[in-house]
Amino acid sequence: MATKHILIVPGDGIGQEVTAVGKKVLDKIAAKFGHTFTYDEALIGHVAIEATGNPLPDESLEKMRKSDAVLFGAVGHPKYDNDPSAKVRPEQGLLKMRKELGLYANLRPIKLFDELLGASSIKPEILKGADILFFRELTGDIYFGEKGRKNDGDTAYDIAEYSRYEVERIARKAFEAARTRRKKLCSVDKANVIETSRLWREVVQKIAPEYPDVEVEHQFVDATAMLLIKDPRRFDVVVTANLFGDILTDEASQIAGSMGMLASASVGDGTGVYEPIHGSAHDITGKGVANPLASILSAALLLDISFGMKAESELVISAVDQVLKAGFRTRDIADQQTPADKILGTDAMGAEVLKFL
Amino acid sequence: MATKHILIVPGDGIGQEVTAVGKKVLDKIAAKFGHTFTYDEALIGHVAIEATGNPLPDESLEKMRKSDAVLFGAVGHPKYDNDPSAKVRPEQGLLKMRKELGLYANLRPIKLFDELLGASSIKPEILKGADILFFRELTGDIYFGEKGRKNDGDTAYDIAEYSRYEVERIARKAFEAARTRRKKLCSVDKANVIETSRLWREVVQKIAPEYPDVEVEHQFVDATAMLLIKDPRRFDVVVTANLFGDILTDEASQIAGSMGMLASASVGDGTGVYEPIHGSAHDITGKGVANPLASILSAALLLDISFGMKAESELVISAVDQVLKAGFRTRDIADQQTPADKILGTDAMGAEVLKFL
Ligand SMILES: CC(C)[C@H](C(=O)O)[C@@H](O)C(=O)O
Ligand SMILES: CC(C)[C@H](C(=O)O)[C@@H](O)C(=O)O
Numbered sequence: 001m002a003t004k005h006i007l008i009v010p011g012d013g014i015g016q017e018v019t020a021v022g023k024k025v026l027d028k029i030a031a032k033f034g035h036t037f038t039y040d041e042a043l044i045g046h047v048a049i050e051a052t053g054n055p056l057p058d059e060s061l062e063k064m065r066k067s068d069a070v071l072f073g074a075v076g077h078p079k080y081d082n083d084p085s086a087k088v089r090p091e092q093g094l095l096k097m098r099k100e101l102g103l104y105a106n107l108r109p110i111k112l113f114d115e116l117l118g119a120s121s122i123k124p125e126i127l128k129g130a131d132i133l134f135f136r137e138l139t140g141d142i143y144f145g146e147k148g149r150k151n152d153g154d155t156a157y158d159i160a161e162y163s164r165y166e167v168e169r170i171a172r173k174a175f176e177a178a179r180t181r182r183k184k185l186c187s188v189d190k191a192n193v194i195e196t197s198r199l200w201r202e203v204v205q206k207i208a209p210e211y212p213d214v215e216v217e218h219q220f221v222d223a224t225a226m227l228l229i230k231d232p233r234r235f236d237v238v239v240t241a242n243l244f245g246d247i248l249t250d251e252a253s254q255i256a257g258s259m260g261m262l263a264s265a266s267v268g269d270g271t272g273v274y275e276p277i278h279g280s281a282h283d284i285t286g287k288g289v290a291n292p293l294a295s296i297l298s299a300a301l302l303l304d305i306s307f308g309m310k311a312e313s314e315l316v317i318s319a320v321d322q323v324l325k326a327g328f329r330t331r332d333i334a335d336q337q338t339p340a341d342k343i344l345g346t347d348a349m350g351a352e353v354l355k356f357l
Numbered sequence: 358m359a360t361k362h363i364l365i366v367p368g369d370g371i372g373q374e375v376t377a378v379g380k381k382v383l384d385k386i387a388a389k390f391g392h393t394f395t396y397d398e399a400l401i402g403h404v405a406i407e408a409t410g411n412p413l414p415d416e417s418l419e420k421m422r423k424s425d426a427v428l429f430g431a432v433g434h435p436k437y438d439n440d441p442s443a444k445v446r447p448e449q450g451l452l453k454m455r456k457e458l459g460l461y462a463n464l465r466p467i468k469l470f471d472e473l474l475g476a477s478s479i480k481p482e483i484l485k486g487a488d489i490l491f492f493r494e495l496t497g498d499i500y501f502g503e504k505g506r507k508n509d510g511d512t513a514y515d516i517a518e519y520s521r522y523e524v525e526r527i528a529r530k531a532f533e534a535a536r537t538r539r540k541k542l543c544s545v546d547k548a549n550v551i552e553t554s555r556l557w558r559e560v561v562q563k564i565a566p567e568y569p570d571v572e573v574e575h576q577f578v579d580a581t582a583m584l585l586i587k588d589p590r591r592f593d594v595v596v597t598a599n600l601f602g603d604i605l606t607d608e609a610s611q612i613a614g615s616m617g618m619l620a621s622a623s624v625g626d627g628t629g630v631y632e633p634i635h636g637s638a639h640d641i642t643g644k645g646v647a648n649p650l651a652s653i654l655s656a657a658l659l660l661d662i663s664f665g666m667k668a669e670s671e672l673v674i675s676a677v678d679q680v681l682k683a684g685f686r687t688r689d690i691a692d693q694q695t696p697a698d699k700i701l702g703t704d705a706m707g708a709e710v711l712k713f714l
Contacts, residue, residue, distance in 0.1 A: 081577075085559070091550060122480070122586065123478055123480055142499075143550055147551070147553075155519070155520045156520075156552045156553045156555065157518045157553065158516070159516050160499060160515045161514045163512045164511045165511075192437070193499075194499060194504065194515050195505060195515050198441035198513065199441070199512075202442070221604055222604050223636075225582065225607050226608055226610055226616060228608075229608065229611040231478070243547075247604055248582070250580060251579075251583055251586065259583060
């Protein structure tokens with residue numbers, strides 16, 4: 001029986017709708033296991049800009065630092081996407097949060113629930129049994145290097161940067177995770193062209209002998225983008241840089257049937273942040289149709305990783321599994337076999353999961 | 358009846374085997390249509406390093422400049438991949454060729470031959486009718502910016518750069534191609550984070566009104582990596598930066614059943630270069646099993662784009678189609694229904710194509 005303080009940071013778009021459901025799941029778990037979870041909320045992204053002018057107000061950052069874990073939604077708004085000259089952007093809040101909290105490791109488990117075999121655009125026989133754990137570096141690379149314009153604004157530049165230390169700490173996390181799984185690590189880079197990738201490969205090669213039980217391979221990012229679809233089962237743990245990880249994990253969401261199913265954990269020096277890998281999805285915001293399962297599974301990761309509550313976490317995952325077994329689907333994971341009365345909205349789907357807790 | 362000089366640049370690994378077949382196809386076309394094609398060969402990549410110490414000897418570059426078109430194979434060798442500190446690399450030859458010949462536009466058509474519907478890991482009902490033309494920018498971005506080490510080698514950096522001019526010329530090519538197709542253009546960037554992407558989006562937005570008949574959308578690269586697999590038919594022409602194009606087109610090869618089917622054209626200021634999108638594939642080099650169809654289809658692109666020989670180009674494509682209809686497959690595009698006696702090696706597959714010319 002533990003007492004924990006959880007910060008809910010819904011952010012933008014469907015972030016609001018799905019974190020509300022994630023929170024209900026945490027509540028029910030606390031009640032069932034006799035834990036005391038207290039909650040607060042904080043602003044980030046477009047909603048924070050609207051309220052304060054700042055995509056990550058100091059107050060939000062303070063609250064994050066003081067909480068035991070953060071359940072996060074999403075940030076982003078089409079308004080900024082279509083205005084390349086916008087100086088203040090929702091995503092700056094997200095990036096600042098990652099940097100300030102030292103969240104250098106983003107874990108993205110890609111695992112297909114058997115019931116969703118049909119929901120993917122990839123053939124079931126290719127997918128069956130696929131189970132990949134991505135480690136995406138989250139506080140370096142071209143995301144955080146100097147960027148700007150020169151020649152009167154006619155030339156734009158971005159600097160990608162990695163230090164040995166940054167590569168080593170994420171690689172070690174990935175090696176350690178591989179040890180607890182199928183003992184295979186794939187390190188992804190573009191070492192045939194990019195210098196940061198050559199450093200990346202050098203560091204991974206250098207520490208590999210310390211993990212003799214883990215079989216390491218190096219793949220180029222282009223080949224990996226192909227292999228993920230061609231033969232997803234060949235991967236166990238994958239470790240890669242920030243930008244490559246962004247692209248490859250979105251792609252890999254198709255292995256799990258839908259982006260709406262994928263949770264992620266961002267961890268590092270301080271408070272861990274748990275969030276769906278999907279974005280703010282303004283096209284469906286406010287319609288009550290967003291899939292809350294990624295937020296619910298993020299809550300499961302939170303319980304496991306930040307609180308060490310294995311049984312609680314597994315109960316949440318198994319509740320999701322049972323709801324899927326019972327045939328319930330949100331729109332994004334429904335297929336032609338799904339009867340109309342089993343296609344649920346955000347809250348109704350959340351309610352079904354709660355029943356199994 | 359035209360006279361043309363074609364330079365064959367096999368490069369490394371299976372590049373040798375597949376360009377030999379591509380050349381035979383060009384020969385047959387010349388005979389059939391009464392053209393005179395003369396040939397020469399040049400070195401690039403690992404084989405050039407071995408012979409001269411230089412991944413792109415001046416002599417090769419001179420020959421390229423003087424020829425009417427280049428049929429290219431592949432470059433790369435595992436020796437360099439596993440040695441991040443190698444100073445001379447096969448890929449430097451490829452990049453230098455692109456830069457020196459001003460090959461700023463890399464066209465990668467992704468189209469599934471109906472007979473290969475079963476060969477992809479993606480479901481046939483998702484693929485049927487997919488037809489995408491990628492325009493990958495090929496002489497800018499992080500590939501060509503300054504790169505190096507600092508802090509005693511402990512920090513690596515790469516600079517990505519784009520000028521307005523560079524974005525505009527590739528975007529215009531893509532808009533013009535969209536006009537001759539389904540009139541849809543998807544521009545892919547990461548404008549929510551990267552400054553070069555913001556410039557990219559700005560330029561595409563700015564020239565879009567000049568092509569009022571083309572419907573433009575902007576997508577983030579991560580979302581695109583997902584959408585390509587989820588719903589490939591939504592794309593017509595896609596234009597993107599060098600690095601994103603590298604990753605997305607390799608991924609998209611799965612839409613065409615196999616990487617072994619995909620040809621590409623690199624064009625710009627001078628001689629055009631035509632090559633498979635697959636690499637040197639040292640794991641199968643010398644075994645005679647490489648799929649020559651990408652090289653044959655590269656020859657078809659060469660005839661069409663560099664020589665304006667539409668009928669000749671279409672005959673080559675239709676020969677490939679008929680060989681597939683006749684049930685012949687190389688290993689990479691065979692499926693469980695393919696009888697063993699229809700699975701051909703490189704040369705035998707080439708011979709079948711020649712029969713239909
Ligand atoms: C919103 C965006 C800045 C972000 C990223 O690129 O990291 C998102 O795509 C993600 O993957 O969390
Ligand atoms: C070999 C490598 C440098 C090259 C690239 O990244 O451009 C290859 O992957 C390609 O796509 O032509």
